Amino acid sequence: MLESMNNANTAYCLTGSADNTDAAGSIHTEGCAHTSEKDFTAGAVHxxxxxxxxxxxxxxxxxxxxxxxxxxxxxxxxxxxxxxxxAGFPTGTPAVVQVKIINGLFKLNAASDPTTPDMRNVGTALGGDINKFWKELHSAAKDYFTTQGKQRTEVSKQTLIALGSKTSVDKHIRSILAATNGTSPQSAKGNIDAEYKQYIGENNEETDKLWSKLEATRVVDPEKDDGSTTELKSLTDPKILAGLLAYYEAKAAAKQKQEAEKITKLKNELADQKGQSPEAECNELESTEKCNEEKICSWHTDVKNGEKNCKYNATKAKEKGVPVTQAQTAAAEAKIEKCSDKKKDDCKFPDCKWEEETCKDSSFLVNKKLSLITAIFVSLLAF
Incomplete structure (x- = not known):
């Protein structure tokens, strides 16, 4: 109806000649064409x-x-x-001039004499509550068409270039080096510029290769539940990509937990071979009193044939504030103390070794090396 105002004076009439019909056949020729179905289709921009x-x-x-x-x-x-x-609006009381149609869009100045305000500026067209209504309607309509015209944000190579800014990459490289070396990011050492040029390039020229590699990466297909995969480039919706990222982060965390458990088990098994695990230390205690006095041990009355009564108690160790690594260290220190009191003739392999006029635990250096290897292995898992 608003658009019809732009059709000169004939737009306000249903027919161009006086007659007694409903003028249905003359509507279109007079500029008052009815709306079509497409005008009411969701999302349509007329x-x-x-x-x-x-x-x-x-x-x-x-x-x-x-x-x-x-x-x-x-x-x-x-x-x-x-x-x-x-038929018609009253010309007496209340007078026809009080008739307001479509919230003030049309008014009757007199019988058969409709008027409309200048809607090119809704802020000044009408006053009071009517003005407020049309201003809000205009604002809502403008917001709707603006939203419809916006392009959906997609992840592209330009996104990679933005994320791969020198400052951002420099920060991440330093964080990785710091985590690997056990230092702060500020004191991380390494040729960061060389790393940046390798993956990003001097002027982002390497991003084409990196982007192609990323696009070709196969990931779990979020649209299927049969475990099938799809190329990453087929997924552009940010919401789907965010969900995919959450999936792989959870999967990586679960894998890291499994690997950590394997490392802990391997470490304990290797320590058992050297008699330095918390379990081995507790097994050496032969009395109930001495066993229960230890922060990491508990005495068990009912045990299988061949098993020791004094066993390592992880729950007790945790309650006493002794983590597994500390318990292992304590066990190693206990072994060292046992060797340090021995004379040269009593300092014998495999538990002890005479070195630099002192009886030392023969597996002490092996234990330190094992810890270092384990730390390096855990760091490598991050890559």
Missing amino acids: DSSALTNTGFAGATAIETPTGKSTQQKCGFFAGTGTQESA
Whole structure:
């Protein structure tokens, strides 16, 4: 209806000639064509250009008497002083001038004399609550068409270049080196510039190769539940990519936990071979009192044939504030103390070794090396 205001004076009439018919056949020729189904299709943009920052383009005011017509031409705006016998708005009391249609969009100045405000600027077209209604309607319509016109944000090579800014990459490389070397990111050492050039390039020229590699990477297909995979480049919706990232982060965390458990088990098994595990240390205690006095041991009355009564108690060690690594260290120190009191003739392999005029635990250096190897292995898992 707003657009029809731009069709000159004929837009306000249903027919161009006075007659007694409903004028249905003359509507289109007079500029009042009815709407079509597509005008009401969800998401359809009929004519967004009709919206401006201030109002509706082309919706100039219809002033009296430019919209005036005869009763036969547009009975909807007819007026009558005898409503009991004739159709039309009252021309008496209440007067026809008080008639306001579509929240003030149309007013009757007199019988068959409709007027409309200048809707090119809704801020000044009408006053009071009516003005507020049309201003809010215009704002909502503008927001709708603006949203419809926006492009969906997609991850692209430009995203990679943005993420691969020198400052960002420098920060991440330093963090990785720091984690590997056990230092702070600020004191991390290494040729960071060389690493950056290798993966990003001097002027982002390497991003083409990196982007192609990323696109070709096969990942779990989020649309299927049969374990099939798809190329990463087929997924562009940020929401799907965020869900995929969460999936792989959870999977990586679970794998890291499994590997950590394997390392701990391997470490304990190797320590058992040298008699330096918490379990081995507890097994050496032969009395209930000495066993229960230890922060990491508990005495068990019912044991299988061949098993020791004094066993390592992880729960007790945790309650006493002794973690597994400390318990292992304590066991190693206990072994060292046992060797350090021995004379040269009593310092014998495999438990002890005479070195630099002192009896030392023969597996002490082996234990330190094992810890170092384990630490390096854990660091490598990060890559």
